Amino acid sequence: MPVTSQPSMPAPAGGRLAGIDALRAVAMLLGVLFHSLIAYRVHPLPTWPYDDQVHHWAFDYLYLFIHSFRMSLFYLIAGYFCRLLIYRTGEKAFISHRVKRILIPFAASLLVVLPFTIFPFLVYRYSLGNAGDWNSTLHLAWKQLLHWNGMAHLWFLYYLLMYYVAAIVLLRIYRAGWLKPLFRLASRLCASPGRIVAISLPLIWILLCASRELYLHVDTGILPGPVFLLFYFLFFGMGWMLHRLPSPFAWFVRTMPLTLPAGMLLSGILFYIEFNGYYQPSGPMFWVVKALAAVQSITLVSGVIGFFLKFFASAGPRWRYISDASFWMYLLHLGLIAGLQVWFIYLGISPFLRFPLVLGITFFVTLVSYRYMVRYTIIGVYLHGKRERNIVAGK
Secondary structure, eight states, X not given: OXXXXXXXXXXXXXXXXXXXXXXXXXXXXXXXHHHHHGGGOSSOOTTSOOOTTSOOHHHHHHHHHHHTTHHHHHHHXXXXXXXXXXXXXXXXXXXXXXXIIIIXXXXXXXXXXXXXXXXXXXXXXHHTTTTTOHHHHHHHHHHHHTSOOOOGGGHXXXXXXXXHHHHHHHHHHHHTTTTHHHXXXXXXXXXXXXXXXXHHHHHHHHHHHTSSSSSOOOOOSSSOOHHHHHHHHHHHHHHHHHHTSSSTHHHHHHHHHHHHHXXXXXXXXXXXXXHTTOOOSSSHHHHHHHHHHHHHHHHHHHHHHHHHHHHSTTOOHHHHHHHXXXXXXXXXXXXXXXXXXXXXXXXXXXXXXXXXXXXXXXXHHHHHHIIIIITTSHHHHHHHOOOOTTOOTTX
C-alpha cells in the first residue's frame, strides 16, 4: 500500500478537492437515512426496533442499496486523504491531526454518546417481554447499560484508527527498504485507477464469499472478525493507491455513465434475489450471486464518486457547511432515531407519519445542535477545526 512517490496532481485550492465535500457529506448522511429505514423493513433485523404497523419492500431495497456501497466509499475516501495528509504534513503532524480529529472524538463519544445511543435498543428489547411493565423495562435497561453492549455506529471510527496504524506501519516498512520486490510489484500493478479497480474486484469477491450472508454484517466488538476488517481495509488501500496517481478521479468521471447504471441494475437484481428468498448460502449459485455483489459494490462506489465529481464540481460553501456538520450529525443520530422509532410504536400516531417524522426530527435536532452547540465551540475545533462566526451556511 505505501509504495509510491508523491502524486503530480496539484493540491486543490484551500486544501479542498471540488466535489469531495459533497461526497463526504452524503456518505455520512446516507448513514442517517440507512438507520432510519431499518424499523420499517418487511424483514426485521434482530436486536433492532421493529414497527409491525409500518413496513414496505421499498425500505428493504433502500437498506440493501445503501449498505452495499456506503462504508466502502467512506473508507476509500479515507485512504485517499490519509496518504494526502501524510505526504503533505509529515508523519508526526498526521498522527497529531488524527488524534485530535478522530481518536479524541471517538473516546469522548464512547463515554457520552454511546450510552445515549444504546439505551433505546435496550428499552425495546426488554419491553418485548414485559407486557407494558415500564418500571421493570426501564430498570432492566439501566442495569444492562452498565455492561458492554458493543460500539454501535462508532465502530467506523475504531476501524479507521486501526487502518491509520496499519498505514503508518506499512509506510515505515516501505521507507526502511524492506519487502522492496513486493512494493515494486504492487506499484506496477496499480498503475492506473482502472487497474486498481480490476485488481480489487476478485479480492472483494473472495472476502464476500467468506460470509454466509449476502453482504457483510457490522461487527461492533472490540476484536472484530478478520474478514470484516480486511474487507474495508481493501477499500482504504484502494484510496491510498489512488492518491499516488496523477488526476486519479478523472477515470471515475469518465466511466460514470457505465458504472453507475450497472451498479443500479445489479442492486435491483440482487434485491429481488435476496428479498424473495432465492439467495442460499451454499451451492453453485452462491458463488455467482457473490460475484454479482462484488461487481455491484465496486461499480456503485466508482459511479457515485464519478457522479459527485462531475455534477458537484463547483460545490460551494453550503456543501462545505454540510460536510462540516455531517460528522456531528452522524455521531448523534443513532440514539435519536432508535428512540423515536420505539416511542412512535407505543405513541399511536399515524403509521404514515412515522418514518418522515423520525428522519425529519433527527435531521432538525442534529443540524440545530451543530449550529448552536458545536460549530463555534471546542467540540467543533476537534471535529473539523476552528470556524469563524461570519462563515455560515450559504455565505
